[in-house]
Amino acid sequence: MKLLTRISELPPALRASISDEERIFIESLEARNLLPFAVTEFYASLSGTDPLDPIRRQCIPSPHEGLRLPLELDDPLGEERYPAAPRLVHQYYDRVLLLAHGTCAGYCRHCFRRVWTSGLRGFVTDRELDAIQAYLGQHPEVQEVLVSGGDPLMGSDERLRALFVRLRQGRPGILLRLGSRVPVMAPERITDALVHLFQEFRPLRLVLHLNHPRELAPPVVQALGSLVSSGIPVHTQTVLLRGVNDSVAVLAELFRSCLTLGLSPYYLFQGDLAPGTAHFRVPLRRALELYRQLGLQISGLALPKFALDLPGGGGKVHLHENSIEDEYVDPSGQRLYRIRGRDGNLWSYPAED
Numbered sequence: 388m389k390l391l392t393r394i395s396e397l398p399p400a401l402r403a404s405i406s407d408e409e410r411i412f413i414e415s416l417e418a419r420n421l422l423p424f425a426v427t428e429f430y431a432s433l434s435g436t437d438p439l440d441p442i443r444r445q446c447i448p449s450p451h452e453g454l455r456l457p458l459e460l461d462d463p464l465g466e467e468r469y470p471a472a473p474r475l476v477h478q479y480y481d482r483v484l485l486l487a488h489g490t491c492a493g494y495c496r497h498c499f500r501r502v503w504t505s506g507l508r509g510f511v512t513d514r515e516l517d518a519i520q521a522y523l524g525q526h527p528e529v530q531e532v533l534v535s536g537g538d539p540l541m542g543s544d545e546r547l548r549a550l551f552v553r554l555r556q557g558r559p560g561i562l563l564r565l566g567s568r569v570p571v572m573a574p575e576r577i578t579d580a581l582v583h584l585f586q587e588f589r590p591l592r593l594v595l596h597l598n599h600p601r602e603l604a605p606p607v608v609q610a611l612g613s614l615v616s617s618g619i620p621v622h623t624q625t626v627l628l629r630g631v632n633d634s635v636a637v638l639a640e641l642f643r644s645c646l647t648l649g650l651s652p653y654y655l656f657q658g659d660l661a662p663g664t665a666h667f668r669v670p671l672r673r674a675l676e677l678y679r680q681l682g683l684q685i686s687g688l689a690l691p692k693f694a695l696d697l698p699g700g701g702g703k704v705h706l707h708e709n710s711i712e713d714e715y716v717d718p719s720g721q722r723l724y725r726i727r728g729r730d731g732n733l734w735s736y737p738a739e740d
Contacts, residue, residue, distance in 0.1 A: 388492055388573035389428040397431055404436035405447070412450040421663070422501040424448050426493040427572045433604055441599045441631040444667075445495055452496060452663035458698070458721065458737050461502040463659040465700020471526075472518040474511055478702065482531035482564075485519065487511050487539040487550060492572040495596075497628055497667040499659035499696075500537075510542045516553045523557030531562040533594075540569035540576055544584055551588045563588060566624070568596040570610045577610035582617045592620045594653060599632050600640045608648060615649040622653035625691065627674055628667045635680045642681075642689040652691035657706065660698045660737070670739050671695075671711070671724060679708055697726060701734040714738055 391397055394405055394413060405413075413424050426446040434442040466484065471477035476484040489508025491498075498504060511519075523529055532554055539547065554561060569576050570593075585591050593614060597603070614621050623645050625632065632638055642652045655678065658668035669677070678693045693706045704710070704726060712725045712733065722738035 388576060390425050390493065391428055391431055392423070392425045397426075398434075400436050401431060401434050401443070401447075404438070404443075406438075408450055409447065412453065413448050416448060419453070420505060421452060422448075422494050422496070422498060422505050424494065425491075429574065429606065430493055430572045433601060439630060441628075441637075442601055444631055445497065445598065445628070446493060448496055449666065451666040454665065455662045456660075456665050456737075457719065459660045459662045459665070460698060461662065463499055463661050463698055464696045465698070468700040472522045473515040475519050475522060477522075477526070477529070478700070481528055482533060483523075483529050484533045484535060485511070485554075486536055487534050488536040488541045490541050491536065491538045492541060492569045492576070495568065497626055497658065497661075497664050499661040499664070501661055501663075504537055508537070510546050511550065516550070520553050520557035523554065523561065527558075529558065529561070531564055533564045533566060535566040538567050538569055539565055540567045540581075544580055547581075548584060551584075551591075555588070560590070563591040564594055565591065566594045566596070570595055570614075571597055571602045571607055574604075574606040574610035577613060579613070582613050582619070585614070585619050586617055589618075592622060594622045594624055595650065596626075597623045597641070597645070597650075598625050598628060600637065600644055603641075603644055603648070611648055611650065620651065621649070622651045623691070624654045624656065625652075626656045626658060626667075627669050627677070628658070629669050631667070633669045633674075633677065635677060635684055638677070638681050639684045639689075642685055642691065646686075646689045652689055655691045655693045657693070657695040659696055665739070668739060671736060672738075675706060675708055675710065678706070695726070695736065697728050697734040698736060699734070701728040701732070702730070704728055 466476045469476050469478040474486040488510050645652050694703050696703050714724050723735040724738050725733045728734050
């Protein structure tokens with residue numbers, strides 16, 4: 388895959404659309420230790436030149452990313468509260484999260500793990516896998532490994548094979564769930580060899596990060612078709628993003644298209660409190676109304692669960708019309724909602740406009 392990391396490498400029309408303000412901000416990212424700028428040649432080719440284009444908004448850094456609100460967190464999901472081994476998070480009873488790779492095939496500007504990913508860590512090492520394998524062997528309750536990052540498919544087939552072998556040595560038969568955006572960013576990565584590798588290590592499922600119908604371009608459809616036809620289940624996760632997909636029509640088209648292609652719409656996520664992402668977050672009450680209307684437009688097979696990862700480690704909750712228990716103002720004057728977590732406790736989420 389060809390990764391573009393400079394404005395000068397972008398397609399001519401997209402390059403010409405970069406404003407002086409955007410250029411100055413992009414050139415300051417490294418010095419400010421912010422999420423790097425990188426996009427694949429393929430994904431850049433999908434972008435329009437209007438600043439409001441839904442693909443452009445996801446891949447071109449905005450100066451708004453430099454604005455951090457008081458409630459935004461380096462670790463918005465609170466994953467650091469649940470360490471199990473190097474790169475391994477054990478927050479939920481029967482499954483663990485493995486941060487297998489620290490880089491991506493392009494950096495989504497709404498990334499919730501942007502602080503960790505900004506470190507540009509490589510693939511998980513053999514030494515780290517020693518501890519991970521030992522942990523799996525000692526915890527029989529763990530039945531599933533979510534292999535994420537970054538993006539695990541940034542690793543070579545050989546590295547992925549070695550990783551899968553080690554995980555299965557730690558727990559024979561454990562379900563491998565790969566979280567990836569690579570099929571959308573670089574569909575050429577989904578080769579016959581990679582598909583055969585996935586088949587060899589079943590039970591294995593791919594969870595695809597997919598946000599807009601235009602991302603289902605013909606090469607992406609072909610890549611996903613090769614996975615589906617090979618018997619690899621593909622689920623989708625979508626982030627609700629202001630100015631990208633925050634309309635019933637766009638979401639309905641996206642999820643109906645997924646169903647037609649043999650993909651299972653899995654989760655629609657409310658935006659996390661990651662630094663510099665406020666311009667992407669849809670106000671929660673509006674988001675709940677969007678989801679209610681969406682449920683009236685599409686079938687249950689096409690309707691993903693609407694979920695929120697409660698800030699600071701409260702875990703994932705499914706959202707519905709009555710999810711907000713009440714609204715209050717904290718001592719700093721910040722308006723907040725109270726939402727009950729799976730643990731029975733009340734957690735806070737901002738009441739943004």
